[in-house]
Amino acid sequence: MDALSVLRQGPVVPVIIVNDAAVAVDLARALVDGGIKVLEVTLRTKAALAAMRRMRDEVPEAIVGAGTLRNRAQLEAAVDAGAQFGISPASPASWLRPRGRPT
DSSP states (O other): OOOOHHHOOOOSOEEEEOOGGGGGGHHHHHHHHHTTTTTEEEETSHHHHHHHHHHHOOOOTTTEEEOOOSHHHHHHHHHHTSOOBBSSSSSOOOGGGGTOOOO
16 A cells, blocks of 8 residues: 555544554554544554554454564564554665555
């Protein structure tokens, strides 16, 4: 999914900081039920990747992405956790090419 497609699905994207992956599914469901389908989970906590995986697995109508990607390893981990998009304060396009992702 390219950036424009993501933005068309959700012109308002909440930036979510999850400290406990156990609350991720309920949070995602509440947001989707309220009309907010695109969710950005920041990689600022130890629970973030598990939260993204649970959201993707249990709330398939949500478009879940990773935020605050600061290096290639975080990008790889986010993709492995099911991220459908990523947000980075300063990512070179070279991070994306090996995965075949649009820049």
